[in-house]
Amino acid sequence: MKATTHTEVYRRFDGELRQRPLRSVTLAWSGIRIGFKKKLPMLLLFIIPGIFTIVTGFMVQLKFEAESGALTNMAGMEPSAQTLAMGALLSSQLGQVESLIFQLLTNMQFFVVLIMGWYGSGLIAEDRKLRANLLYFARPVSRLTYITGKLLTVMFWGSAAVVAPVTIVCSVASLSSPEWSFLTERWDTILKLELYALLWVLFHGVLVLAISSLTDRRNRALGGVFILYFLTLAGSNAMAELMSGQGWRLLSIPNNFQRVFDSLFGQSSPGIGWNLEASLWVLGLLTLGSAAILSRQTRKLEVGA
Amino acid sequence: MTPNVPDPPPGHASDSAPPQAQEPIVRLQGLRKSFGSVHALRGLDMELPPGPVGLLGPNGAGKTTLIGLLLGLVEPTEGMAMVAGLQPTNRAARIEIRKRVGYMPESDCLLPGMTAVEIVSALARLTGLNRQDAITRAHEVLDYVELDEARYRALDGYSTGMKQRLKLAQALVHDPEFLLLDEPTNGLDPAGRRHMLSLVKDLGRNQKKNVLLCSHLLPDVEQTCDTVVVLVKGQAILQGSIAELTAAESRRLRVEVEDGASRLQTALEAAAYTTSLTEDGAVMVTLPQGVEDADALCGLAAAEGVNISSVDSVRSTLEEVFLKAVDESEQKAEAPIA
Numbered sequence: 001m002k003a004t005t006h007t008e009v010y011r012r013f014d015g016e017l018r019q020r021p022l023r024s025v026t027l028a029w030s031g032i033r034i035g036f037k038k039k040l041p042m043l044l045l046f047i048i049p050g051i052f053t054i055v056t057g058f059m060v061q062l063k064f065e066a067e068s069g070a071l072t073n074m075a076g077m078e079p080s081a082q083t084l085a086m087g088a089l090l091s092s093q094l095g096q097v098e099s100l101i102f103q104l105l106t107n108m109q110f111f112v113v114l115i116m117g118w119y120g121s122g123l124i125a126e127d128r129k130l131r132a133n134l135l136y137f138a139r140p141v142s143r144l145t146y147i148t149g150k151l152l153t154v155m156f157w158g159s160a161a162v163v164a165p166v167t168i169v170c171s172v173a174s175l176s177s178p179e180w181s182f183l184t185e186r187w188d189t190i191l192k193l194e195l196y197a198l199l200w201v202l203f204h205g206v207l208v209l210a211i212s213s214l215t216d217r218r219n220r221a222l223g224g225v226f227i228l229y230f231l232t233l234a235g236s237n238a239m240a241e242l243m244s245g246q247g248w249r250l251l252s253i254p255n256n257f258q259r260v261f262d263s264l265f266g267q268s269s270p271g272i273g274w275n276l277e278a279s280l281w282v283l284g285l286l287t288l289g290s291a292a293i294l295s296r297q298t299r300k301l302e303v304g305a
Numbered sequence: 306m307t308p309n310v311p312d313p314p315p316g317h318a319s320d321s322a323p324p325q326a327q328e329p330i331v332r333l334q335g336l337r338k339s340f341g342s343v344h345a346l347r348g349l350d351m352e353l354p355p356g357p358v359g360l361l362g363p364n365g366a367g368k369t370t371l372i373g374l375l376l377g378l379v380e381p382t383e384g385m386a387m388v389a390g391l392q393p394t395n396r397a398a399r400i401e402i403r404k405r406v407g408y409m410p411e412s413d414c415l416l417p418g419m420t421a422v423e424i425v426s427a428l429a430r431l432t433g434l435n436r437q438d439a440i441t442r443a444h445e446v447l448d449y450v451e452l453d454e455a456r457y458r459a460l461d462g463y464s465t466g467m468k469q470r471l472k473l474a475q476a477l478v479h480d481p482e483f484l485l486l487d488e489p490t491n492g493l494d495p496a497g498r499r500h501m502l503s504l505v506k507d508l509g510r511n512q513k514k515n516v517l518l519c520s521h522l523l524p525d526v527e528q529t530c531d532t533v534v535v536l537v538k539g540q541a542i543l544q545g546s547i548a549e550l551t552a553a554e555s556r557r558l559r560v561e562v563e564d565g566a567s568r569l570q571t572a573l574e575a576a577a578y579t580t581s582l583t584e585d586g587a588v589m590v591t592l593p594q595g596v597e598d599a600d601a602l603c604g605l606a607a608a609e610g611v612n613i614s615s616v617d618s619v620r621s622t623l624e625e626v627f628l629k630a631v632d633e634s635e636q637k638a639e640a641p642i643a
Contacts, residue, residue: 010512011445013480017404017433026430034418037459131412135475138376138408138485139431140400303379 023141027149032156035119045118046161049111053165056104057172060097064176090178094186097173101193102265104169108162109254113204115161117225120154120208122218124297129216133301143298151205158201166193192264200257203287207253210290213297229253237271246273256282328390330355330483330515331375335384338370338539345370347539348384357509357516359526359547361627362536368519371536372485375517377402389483404432407476411487411519413468421447421456421463421471429478439478446474450504466497473504483515484508490525498525505529527623535630538638543630550626557619558599560588565611572609573602589619 035042127133136146170190174183183190211228212221232252239248249255249271259272259279329352336349346367362368373379374386377393385392388406393399415424422443429439447456450470455463463471469489476484489505490498506529509516520526526533527547535543543550562569566588570580579591590602599616606613621629 008449008451010449010477010507013434013438013442013445013478015434015438015442017479018435019433021430021433021435023431026427030416030419030423030427033423034416037418126416130416131410131414132416134408134410134412134414135428136431137378138403138406138410139428140403140433141431142396303373 023145024148024152027136027141027146028152028156031123031150031153035153035157041118045111045115049108049115049161049165052104052107053168056100056165056169059100060169060173061176063093063096063100064173064178090181090185094177094182097177097182098186098189098265101166101169101173102261102267104165105162105193105197105261108165109200109257112158112161112200113225113229116154116158116201116204116208117222117229119157120150120205121212121221121225123150123153124209124212124301125215125218125221128213128301129218137302143295143302146301147209147294147298150209151202154205154208155201158205159198162201163194163197166197170194189265196261196264199260203253203257203283206287206290206294210293210297213294213301240271246271250274250278250282253283253286255279327355329353330389331517332387333384336374336381336386337383338367338374338379339382345539346374346381349539349541351534351541351544353515353517353534354532355515356513356532357505357518357530359530359533360517360519360536361521361523361526361533362519363521363631365538366536367539368487368536370539372408372487372519375402375485376406376408404479405481406483406485407479407481408485409472409476409487409489411491415460415468415471417461418459420459421452421474424460424471425475425478428475432479434479442478442480443474446477447471449477450474451500464497465492466494466500469493469497469501470504473501477508481514483517485517485519487519488521489518490520490522502528523622523624523627533623535627537631537634540634542634543626547623551621551623556592557621558590558592558602559583559615559617559619560590560602560606560613561615562586562588562606563612563614565609568609569606569611572605576601576605578602 127136133146170182170193174180174190177183207228208221208225211224212218215221215224233254236248236251236255239251240246255272256279258269259274259276260283261267262269262272263276331351331353333349333351336346337344338346349371360368360371370379374381374393375388377399388402391398391402391405393402419427422440425443425447426439429442430436434442444456450473452467452470452474455467460468460471469491473486473489476486486505490501493501502525505516505518505525508514509529509531516530518526518530530547532546533544533550534541560569566582566586570582570588573580573588573590577593578596579593581589583589592599592602596602602616603613
């Protein structure tokens, strides 16, 4: 830098501005890049989900491999009996693999909250603290674009923690199963697993961003996420025990998701006996409330308040 | 500085609808903005001409609210704001305005962890540049603000000067026709300030950008702008070209004498002149009511035996004009309503 004057030429821009660029994707990509630069937290946060995924993948493969010997033993049986036995064995294998994937999903839930809380809690709080919102909203960026960009960022990390492992394990199961039977026989389960994982990520993304928009300190937002999540879980379970009323468990986010999970996959969890509609109402209201907070707070950011 | 830049080709982002020559770049009519009982702007009527304009005002004067209104981020309570011929009343107009405006905020506002190239190119893409153009353009504007190899480093180690230049670069990345610069010299050391002002001056004078420089530092505005608006408590208490506002006042004189400045001062004060001595030994004189020229003053000097070497009318500094306007505005506000 020269103190007296600058020497560089100002060059004019001779290109054209695109009419409808994917601004929310650009915004999301910036946020994701920042996340990738912090390698140690990334390693610490993803190491356990990574191990879970690899172990489950191996177990799924072993399940099919180990029982391939049983199929060989059926070679000497009557054709009709052989078909029946093979069908029963395959059905049992697929059921066991499904259970392994359900188990993986359940185990991942805590890490998803942790990872989304970690990466999402600073997304709006840091913008507010540094007033980076002024740079965004001085450009042709609407509130919806801003919120979508931030949501995509946090959903990327959430998806990396839950959607990606489910996809990987389902792929392993499809590839290891005889004649792609896991894919052909259980495609509806795979679809529902992915949808459930995405729903989980979307809900938590909105929730984390709403909390992040309420403060200008990342740590406070992170604390808020965990307090809301774990305090309602512990509190609702405690109240349900004390008051002997299962309805109290509706106050907890994971209990409601468990209810949705049970309904989707035909499972039954102890202590969760209420209607699916009740859980959908609770989750819907929480999402609407979070979206309203997000919209209001983003409006404040837009006007520089 | 190198002002010899070729004319932009057709289709240039800034040329989509250029303002007519000497058409005001900003037009405000009866613009009011209230936040509950707080009146941030109280009926602004003004037209800002193309070129560099200084917006002066103390904290709380309404500068940030005015910027928000110009960018279409804030809805006016009453009145109208028009930027580059567009009124930000609907979404399409607001988007169009923001494509044509480059904003350099006062606050730090840069996210740590990213490099300068990443920030500027990401903001360029948010404005609408494609990937390739965004990268090329980011390097061009970073070259212009002379952010050399540092552009590849994360922001965490940047000095205030580097951050300020980076903020200017991001405002320029889409080559806007109108630049809103909020306190660009804030926190800079003398060398950095000089450099920043030379950039602002080049943009306004040589690159023919319309610049609205918000500042509370009068010398910055004086150095870089042709026109000034003074905003106090949401009202424009003064506006006009700096040359006119600081024009020589016929009633204020600077008298240089060979010897006996204090003798002359005593004699003048006895004759109801208001005087003061400067550090270099000259006498500053304000003529009393009823005296129209320096003849009587010369007569008094001759009577005292003081030889006058020169008598000149004094130009006001922008600071004097500013302080006078602020004082008058406060007196007006304090005066009882008849």
